Amino acid sequence: MVGGGQLARMTHQAGIPLGVRFRVLADTSSDSAAQVAGDVVVGDYRDLDTLKAFAAGCDVVTFDHEHVPTEHLRALEAAGVAVRPGPDALLHAHDKGVMRKRLAELGVPCPRNRIVADPADVVRFAEEDEGAAGFPVVLKTTVGGYDGKGVWVVRGPEEAAEPFRAGVPVLAEEKVDFVRELAASVVRSPHGQAVAYPVVESLQVDGVCFQVTAPAPGLSAGRAAEAQEIALRIAGELGVTGHLAVEMFETADGRVLVNELAMRPHNSGHWSIDGAVASQFENHLRAVLDLPLGEPSARAPWTVMVNVLGGDYPDMYRPYLHVMARDPGLKVHMYGKDVKPGRKVGHVTVCGSDLDEVRERALHAAAYLRGDITE
Amino acid sequence: MVGGGQLARMTHQAGIPLGVRFRVLADTSSDSAAQVAGDVVVGDYRDLDTLKAFAAGCDVVTFDHEHVPTEHLRALEAAGVAVRPGPDALLHAHDKGVMRKRLAELGVPCPRNRIVADPADVVRFAEEDEGAAGFPVVLKTTVGGYDGKGVWVVRGPEEAAEPFRAGVPVLAEEKVDFVRELAASVVRSPHGQAVAYPVVESLQVDGVCFQVTAPAPGLSAGRAAEAQEIALRIAGELGVTGHLAVEMFETADGRVLVNELAMRPHNSGHWSIDGAVASQFENHLRAVLDLPLGEPSARAPWTVMVNVLGGDYPDMYRPYLHVMARDPGLKVHMYGKDVKPGRKVGHVTVCGSDLDEVRERALHAAAYLRGDITE
Numbered sequence: 001m002v003g004g005g006q007l008a009r010m011t012h013q014a015g016i017p018l019g020v021r022f023r024v025l026a027d028t029s030s031d032s033a034a035q036v037a038g039d040v041v042v043g044d045y046r047d048l049d050t051l052k053a054f055a056a057g058c059d060v061v062t063f064d065h066e067h068v069p070t071e072h073l074r075a076l077e078a079a080g081v082a083v084r085p086g087p088d089a090l091l092h093a094h095d096k097g098v099m100r101k102r103l104a105e106l107g108v109p110c111p112r113n114r115i116v117a118d119p120a121d122v123v124r125f126a127e128e129d130e131g132a133a134g135f136p137v138v139l140k141t142t143v144g145g146y147d148g149k150g151v152w153v154v155r156g157p158e159e160a161a162e163p164f165r166a167g168v169p170v171l172a173e174e175k176v177d178f179v180r181e182l183a184a185s186v187v188r189s190p191h192g193q194a195v196a197y198p199v200v201e202s203l204q205v206d207g208v209c210f211q212v213t214a215p216a217p218g219l220s221a222g223r224a225a226e227a228q229e230i231a232l233r234i235a236g237e238l239g240v241t242g243h244l245a246v247e248m249f250e251t252a253d254g255r256v257l258v259n260e261l262a263m264r265p266h267n268s269g270h271w272s273i274d275g276a277v278a279s280q281f282e283n284h285l286r287a288v289l290d291l292p293l294g295e296p297s298a299r300a301p302w303t304v305m306v307n308v309l310g311g312d313y314p315d316m317y318r319p320y321l322h323v324m325a326r327d328p329g330l331k332v333h334m335y336g337k338d339v340k341p342g343r344k345v346g347h348v349t350v351c352g353s354d355l356d357e358v359r360e361r362a363l364h365a366a367a368y369l370r371g372d373i374t375e
Numbered sequence: 376m377v378g379g380g381q382l383a384r385m386t387h388q389a390g391i392p393l394g395v396r397f398r399v400l401a402d403t404s405s406d407s408a409a410q411v412a413g414d415v416v417v418g419d420y421r422d423l424d425t426l427k428a429f430a431a432g433c434d435v436v437t438f439d440h441e442h443v444p445t446e447h448l449r450a451l452e453a454a455g456v457a458v459r460p461g462p463d464a465l466l467h468a469h470d471k472g473v474m475r476k477r478l479a480e481l482g483v484p485c486p487r488n489r490i491v492a493d494p495a496d497v498v499r500f501a502e503e504d505e506g507a508a509g510f511p512v513v514l515k516t517t518v519g520g521y522d523g524k525g526v527w528v529v530r531g532p533e534e535a536a537e538p539f540r541a542g543v544p545v546l547a548e549e550k551v552d553f554v555r556e557l558a559a560s561v562v563r564s565p566h567g568q569a570v571a572y573p574v575v576e577s578l579q580v581d582g583v584c585f586q587v588t589a590p591a592p593g594l595s596a597g598r599a600a601e602a603q604e605i606a607l608r609i610a611g612e613l614g615v616t617g618h619l620a621v622e623m624f625e626t627a628d629g630r631v632l633v634n635e636l637a638m639r640p641h642n643s644g645h646w647s648i649d650g651a652v653a654s655q656f657e658n659h660l661r662a663v664l665d666l667p668l669g670e671p672s673a674r675a676p677w678t679v680m681v682n683v684l685g686g687d688y689p690d691m692y693r694p695y696l697h698v699m700a701r702d703p704g705l706k707v708h709m710y711g712k713d714v715k716p717g718r719k720v721g722h723v724t725v726c727g728s729d730l731d732e733v734r735e736r737a738l739h740a741a742a743y744l745r746g747d748i749t750e
Binding site: 009010012013016017018019021022034035036037038040195273277278286291292293294295299300320321324325328329331332333334335336346351 | 384385387388391392393394396397409410411412413415570648652653661666667668669670674675695696699700703704706707708709710711721726
């Protein structure tokens with residue numbers, strides 16, 4: 001797996017029972033996954049020779065992020081490396097402009113969007129294009145963004161210059177007045193077997209995933225099936241291998257619009273480690289290794305996952321003891337990362353039959369670990 | 376953890392979400408745990424200098440087997456190393472003679488037993504001692520046995536010589552006419568917090584654990600509580616830190632007799648990875664690290680674990696694909712070990728609400744992986 005973050009860490013964990021020998025390409029030997037994996041290569045994923053040396057001896061190469069340059073992926077494939085998902089699919093997660101164009105061709109419902117050339121063009125998008133509804137609009141760099149980085153909500157022309165400073169193409173999108181965010185995740189294997197996880201509700205704070213509830217409360221069976229079908233269709237049409245998370249907006253007028261795609265294990269699927277029969281990490285591995293896929297259904301009526309973000313206190317050990325003592329049923333997942341304000345350093349999960357109680361327990365533990373509450 | 380077998384492998388897996396940095400002392404770099412852990416020391420656990428070098432920098436030292444010489448454990452403790460479980464407790468798992476003497480002092484029900492000096496003394500134990508019921512009797516070397524090794528069922532005086540050839544003291548025990556075997560597992564932390572897992576039924580074949588059903592079917596609440604109380608009492612009286620498995624015989628006349636003790640994660644607890652809120656491996660780590668313990672209760676009405684033993688076919692890859700394709704809900708656990716006839720190379724687990732169906736699925740998968748059935 002290219003990338004040594006927490007997604008690789010949790011993928012290695014899922015691979016142990018499968019008997020998978022896991023090699024990780026990490027930026028440093030102290031990366032989250034590098035701390036726990038047995039076969040660690042330290043190097044720069046932007047360097048083709050590093051990637052080639054890393055891939056030698058691997059049956060399959062997969063990714064914990066979408067930042068590997070597409071030309072490097074094509075070069076690896078040309079050299080005979082099994083790259084999964086492949087560059088033709090991964091391009092749609094790497095480049096939001098390519099993704100929007102392709103989803104439009106497929107007729108998948110998306111927010112109104114187009115590539116914009118400069119701040120003046122942003123004004124045309126906001127105020128003059130067909131369907132224009134004025135500011136605010138959302139601007140995104142087409143490549144390189146994650147966790148709210150590379151995304152701006154622009155309230156007027158005077159704020160429209162900043163996104164162009166990165167020197168990459170900029171995508172403008174209508175700011176959707178959504179009721180909530182959903183995520184539909186599917187896993188697809190090279191020969192086309194696919195499984196769909198229950199559709200979840202995802203609550204973001206400042207562009208960072210914060211709380212996930214599985215399944216999405218109050219979502220009708222019809223709407224859930226529609227979201228799953230969209231995700232299955234995208235996975236099939238784009239030729240995705242592995243886990244695909246489709247982040248969606250649910251609108252007040254009953255529409256589901258696609259927001260983002262991720263072709264790797266995704267924060268919206270962390271609930272599945274404790275909450276599903278086979279987790280997203282296990283099924284991602286099973287897919288990229290072309291093994292039969294595992295059962296994606298939930299093990300409990302409700303599962304709530306809350307991210308643990310770094311707070312003002314660098315040492316989380318005492319609250320870590322406290323939350324385990326307070327709630328023996330709490331599942332704590334720490335990523336081995338130094339605590340910095342706002343950084344994802346872990347997550348907690350609670351499963352049960354009473355949603356209010358399950359959510360309270362998960363939120364309390366995450367808030368306590370962060371240091372927001374002390375009792 | 377001293378010892379690089381599958382118990383260490385699964386303990387490392389359980390430590391990843393806890394944020395534990397795991398170091399393993401393995402016999403070879405290809406040991407089951409050495410394949411997946413990031414911090415591997417290869418060396419001989421019988422050598423004190425190796426143990427001391429291994430322990431340097433560890434917060435706690437624990438074990439995946441009970442074969443480390445007691446004098447080495449005492450030397451480590453004297454050097455300031457936190458050894459958990461400690462040598463005073465571990466001695467009872469290391470030496471069956473010490474264990475039997477102590478359980479007798481505690482009034483814990485055991486099969487009739489005593490140390491025997493030679494074959495003639497075995498005849499006295501079988502035919503002349505108070506309560507003697509004739510042959511067969513069970514002879515065990517007091518140290519060094521595991522998985523049926525070091526245990527003999529002796530049908531007459533002519534078979535009584537063999538166990539003495541190892542040159543270690545020999546324990547004689549009545550051959551209990553049991554209805555079935557049970558295992559009661561508890562986990563105890565250094566300051567005395569303890570949790571008890573549901574009592575399970577364990578089916579052994581040729582002295583090797585084969586099938587475990589959680590909870591033990593048809594076991595009355597009273598008998599289950601009695602078994603858990605025996606295990607909690609032994610853990611407390613012996614000062615155990617970590618996981619203690621108490622293997623027991625259930626007799627036709629309604630008694631529960633203690634057979635063996637294991638002070639480490641144990642085959643009878645593998646069901647808990649998929650079947651309990653917190654597995655034996657997670658709780659063993661939480662205990663030896665003096666973290667608050669996790670919830671030991673079952674997540675499903677029934678969980679069945681079946682060991683995957685090596686069969687006549689060295690390559691298990693095709694059956695591995697088959698069982699995953701046949702049963703997406705099956706949980707497969709492979710240990711990364713070469714397949715040899717009779718060797719434990721993995722286990723499978725199924726959870727559900729219909730015991731017959733759950734058991735059939737687990738038995739089928741294990742038999743298919745072994746190569747006993749091909750459809």
